[in-house]
Amino acid sequence: MPRIDLRRLILLLSLAVVTLTAGNLFFASYQTQRNFLMAQTLEANRIYAVKLASSTDDFFKSSQQQLAFSANLLAPIWDQPEQLWQEVHRLRRQTNSFNSVIVIRADGKIIASSPLSMNLTGTFSNSEGYHQASKARQPFISSPYVGANNHLMIQITHPVFDDHGNYLGYLGAGIYLNEPNILHSLLGEHYYRDGSYLYVVDTKGQLIYHQDPTRIGDVIKGNPAIDAVIAGETGSLRLHNSKGIDMLTGYAPVNRIGWGVISQRPTDITLEGLQRLMLEVAGYAVPLLLLSLLGIWWISTLITRPLWQLANSTQHWGSSSAAQSVSKVRAWYYEAAQLKFAMQKALMSLHQQLGRLNLENVTDSLTGLTNRRGMQLILKDWESHRQQFSVLAVDIDHFKQVNDSYGHSAGDLVLQHVAQQMRRLSRESDVLCRQGGEEFLMLLPATPLNQALQVAERLRGAMAYTESPNGIPVTVSVGVTDWPREGETVAQALKEADLALYRAKGKGRNRVEPVPPTTTTG
Template identity: 35%
Template sequence: MANINPTEASKSFFRIDLRCLILCLCLFFVFLALANSLHAAYKVQHGLLLRHSFDTNRAYAEKLAHATNSFFESSAQALQAAALDITETRLDPAAIQNEFDQLASITDAFDAIIAVDISGKIIAAKPRSAFLNAFLEAPQARELLNAKEATAISGAFKGPGDRWMSIVAHPVFSSDGGYAGFVGGTVLLQSGSALQSALTKLHYQEGAYFYIVDAERRIVYHPTQGLIGSRSEDMESAPAVPPGGRGTQYMSGVESDGQLISYAPIPFADWGVVAQRPVKLALSNIDELFWRTFYYSLPIFIISLLAIGWLSRLIANPLRQLADVAANLDNRANFSRIRFIKGWYLEAAMIREGLMQSFSAIGNRMRKLHREGTTDPLTGVVNRRGLETAIEELMETARNVAVVMIDVDHFKAVNDKFGHAVGDQVLKAITVLIMAEVRSEDVVARMGGDEFVALLPDTGLESARHFAERLRSTIEQTRFDIIGNVTISLGVACYPAHGDDLRGALARADAALYRAKAVGRNRVHLA
């Protein structure tokens, strides 16, 4: 039996176990993402189908209302013309009867045409046997006698033969202008009427239906004939909508999937159309859309599975590379090599990050030491060592550099009178004012004590003089805590105009500074 190295066995076990873990996690999240995508797609499609069905149902209700309103308006126009002719006949029954014969030949909208006097008696009718010499009994019909100025329509009521009907009426006036009654057309609300025939043609989809209610919420049209004449609130599936209202709503509990309800007004009659459509009808093809979405998702899903299988074989590669780097930290080539190692999972990424942080910490420490060696600890600007570095860089990059030497006037007196602590605060405040005036590419250094220098790359002598005057004026006008006001003296020079190199220009600016102090201080002197 061959001996097995425990170290190799543990490494092999770890590698297999980690790969299985990665595979399981990836497969889990791929399936989870697929399930979530399908669920989201199903919900979006469900919402879109419902919204489309709402819009379609609302448009259908509006179309029905418009068609019904047009039916009554055209009928009313025929009655209006007949009413004018009847007025000219001086309400002669025989002449009225002849007018009715002509009206019946023009329109088939009415099942009967009647003329009613102010007492409610029917004085002429077509056909005659239906209504002649009878009186209007139904309250809905007698209310038409009160509409003395415009065309009106009654609500649903039972007429002769216990048939539900409605009357469209137009007022009739005598030759002297007095109200004499009305001429009306009866519309049967059950089978056989022109209104029923027109509305029955507008049914557009199996399972969806509509009905019409009058101002008293009595049903004047319904595909189920037996419901005509009943009140809509007595129907189990009727929504609580006003007959003249307009809108759309969802009604649950009527059927297993609920109903989409849209309603629209019929302005002529103050009636309302209610269109109902089962939700299950609106969502009839959602299963087909769902499976089509799943079908289109399969290619990416299969590609993802193949990619996971391929990547799992490479999972150990980053660990091997990181382990090699960690084992050879003394090799400086690994500093750049580690940047190209990709961590395929958390552990590898954490190890890589830890190594990079270690290298970064070393680099930061070195940079910090360099920065501390080139920065003035009191003011935060560069010191003499940093100034030397800046001079070397500017000599290589800038065509001309302005040099402004700055010295605080009588600063020794400030230290002697108020102490060095106060003097240090003044130097800090002056540094802030100087930094506020310079640009980001300018260099400010503290030469020592109360003496500063500003290097202004790509700046001419005149621009440097303006800068120096502005800085001098700003400090002169600033009141410092405890000590009050101080002033500064400045010397300005420009490389290469005042020196073969930047250090020469620095010396010329220093000389100009001392001349400014010699002639009275608080002034700018040019080299």
């Protein structure tokens, strides 16, 4: 049986090893980045849903407090229609939180209403909201129902009692779910603009808020995120929405009323940037690999042992020792030397491309600072080498108000402005990080606490007296600590810096707070 000659054997071996190794590296890099981006998006959606659920819960708490105050004023003027109307009109116009405000007697007669255009005063209510509130006779938020004017609405109510404790009726504030309302203000400015969206459901899975107003009132079945949030759970998962689109979903409940906030981003959008990056890497790597293979084919008829050594080294193509292995090959003739050079160049290019992926993996795309992952790698190295350093935990004061008042584009400019000031006031050896949202860290190696406090104060002053690019006044609060301290890990030091930051926030913001001095007992 004829045996394959050495030239073809080496060629086939080289072709298989180079192609499979490069493909495996490419696939492993893609999978690693893909999983990281998906996990990051799931967590971001979960956090965003939690924040919006908290804001919605705070709104209902505030609304109930407003109604409680007004309800206490109604009993003395219960038989004075003009004064009743003045109070409900004031309540509706005071914050524009409610679409309508009414006062209903215990027998169901509406004795005051605002706006007057509803023409409800003097009529009797038989709505679901009336029956729920009359039965409760305590502060109450109704389930969604269709009101007298065919509005899908909820009603926030507070009972009214006279001086003897007799139930007179209740004060009710209505929010129309299928018309512009306070929920649109709280939830409407979603921070994605790339196919992502936010929606809210009640305890029955009925849509309370959605970017498509025509879907409000629909009941969604079979959605695991909705089932989980109705059960009071907070979390994230990957699912297909009602249109079959693959989504990365975060969800959180509004505890006061049992609603659920769901934030979603299409998986394809999340991975779109990664796909472009991998195509760019392939554009650089594939031509070099093809050139290497052509070189191998060209000299395969002339080489023996040197070629075998080079082909054998490709089995460790992805290892850090690959370049050293190739360099040790004795290329005693011109063709072998050229192949050796081509393989070294291919290795260098591939490692450069992987290094570029790693750099983007540890860099925050908005500010250019080190992200949380990069920070953890640096701190792990410092902790293993007992590197002394100080920590500045920096947080932008009232950043949510910037986003709410000026939009997220303005908020992004503010984040970039803070990053610029941090760079301006730092040394080349300092590590500047964005932990997420409006939270930053400055890691100052070989810097004692007193010097770190001076840096923190300079940063605070620079932010307070330097105008941001869009003219929005921005201040920061800073917590400062140092490491190592006796019996303390790096993680504990970061926690101490956060606690100091919270003290700065609690003392009025726009200030620097150090970690309390260590005390010892004898």
